[in-house]
Amino acid sequence: MYPSTAGTDPGGGLSTSDTPRLARHVRLTFCRTRQRPILQLPETVVVLNGSGADILELCDGRHTVAEIVAELGARYQTVPGDEVRQFLTRLVARRCVELADG
């Protein structure tokens, strides 16, 4: 889903009631040349897969972590909740996603 980063906090302090949203310096777009969803950071481009993009689309400051996990579980039988939480934790550690307690 996302290149793993060394030294991230394994717990991440991610709670099920948190409402993640994209950090303002990050942009989720679609690249027509590559036909893939893209996450834009100041000096980096991350080419996402479908489930990664779905998670980030739900990071709108309204959906809680629990709701995002449930939604992904419904869309993809193959994406377990732990993976969704780890993905979000890594993005929080890289400051691409911000958390607000819902």
Next chain:
Amino acid sequence: MDSPFGLLAELTYRCPLACAYCSNPLNMADYSAELATDEWRRVLAEAGDLGVLQCHLSGGEPLLRRDLAEIVAEAHDLGLYTNLVTSAVGLSRPRAEQLRAAGLDHVQISIQADEPAISDRIAGTPSWRRKIEAMGVVKELGWPLTVNVVLHRNNIDRVAGVLELAEEVGADRVELANTQYYGWALRNRDALLPSRAQLRAAEVVVRAARERLRNRMDVIYVLPDYYSRYPKPCMGGWASRQLTVTPNGDVLPCPAAQSLPLPRASVREDTLERIWAESPVMTAFRGTDWMPNPCRSCDRRELDFGGCRCQAFQLTGDAARTDPVCHLSPDHGLVAKAVEAANADSRADALPLIPRPHGVRPSPRTPTAAPRRR
């Protein structure tokens, strides 16, 4: 062949600063026939079609282009992520507001040191205070801010102060980038290259700061390749992920590549797509087929791509040799000698620095650009 992700748009080589570590070319006058606004518009559209997602607006000082907001707006309309790489001299509040309205996504401001007098001396002009003010405006307008500091022998001992300053101004990222020796920096290399002891001390400070700031600020530290065992994976491979367009429209895999003896390719004469796919300046070192040994048989050839072609050319006269930074390179002695000199007890304290000139005024567009000096 991959599609490029990033376009480095070098809008002008003119600059209010005169930093001796500048990587701009020595023959700046050859770039004074700057692309017009419409030409940049076309370049940006062609870059978008080619798959470019990020546009880094740089120079020289991009704010010296009066049409900067128009260029930003065009890039933004094309869906590109826009990044302004600036000295911040000229980033007044109205100018900043204009760029914000045009859709600029991110601002990177350079500073030369944490202390005003030292920073101004390195920049060659009073600028520290204006930079700090501009950083405040950037944060106020809600932009993410990267503070960039080029490290060298005369400021690397101040890295703790630099990190404190970045924290104070509310930077989201700080880039501590050891000087890369191209252009004016190569000319000033012996004066700029830090000692091993200086680097060790800086790394201790950076490591501690990373730990302390890890949820608040990204700390990016670019190692000096002269002290590395292996070369850097320059540009992620030649003409693989990035391309550069110089102020006069030359297209290059990286800004330093203007120094190589390759035929020039210009957006004034061809499309970006054809240049990227076919021009010798792009195909010369793409992939791994060009590699000599020790790279050809090396396990790391897909990791570092043989290092930097420009560094190989500048140090050995042959762009196809292994980057002499690599300890396996037959030319490694060239780098080892410079490192040895930087660490010699007999080294003079402060060697003279040649400041880069501010640059020449742009000339009106001429149908054919002046021949390039080599």
